[in-house]
Amino acid sequence: MESIDAEAYKTLVADVAVMMNEMKNMRESLNRIEQNLRDDRSNFVTRAEWDTKRISLDREIKEIKEKDKSKTAVWTSVAAVVIAGISALASFVKALT
DSSP: OOOOOHHHHHHHHHHHHHHHHHHHHHHHHHHHHHHHHHHHHHHOOOHHHHHHHHHHHHHHHHHHHHHHHHHHHHHHHHHHHHHHHHHHHHHHHHHHO
């Protein structure tokens, strides 16, 4: 076995320390990437789920609009009756004078 001098040994030990530190940094970086992937996976919605949710929301919006139309139709009728009553009253008052 070949022996190495003290200076070469110090250099080798320093190089190994640098490599170990880089490996530690790589592990930490990998752990952060894995955590980001887990976070992304928990927030991910598949296309099928998204489409189902969108269709459901579209249906709810349509139902709400239909209910609003029926309310608007009632108020339109009430307004027409009030206007007709005012016109009739105006005609009646005009006929009296």
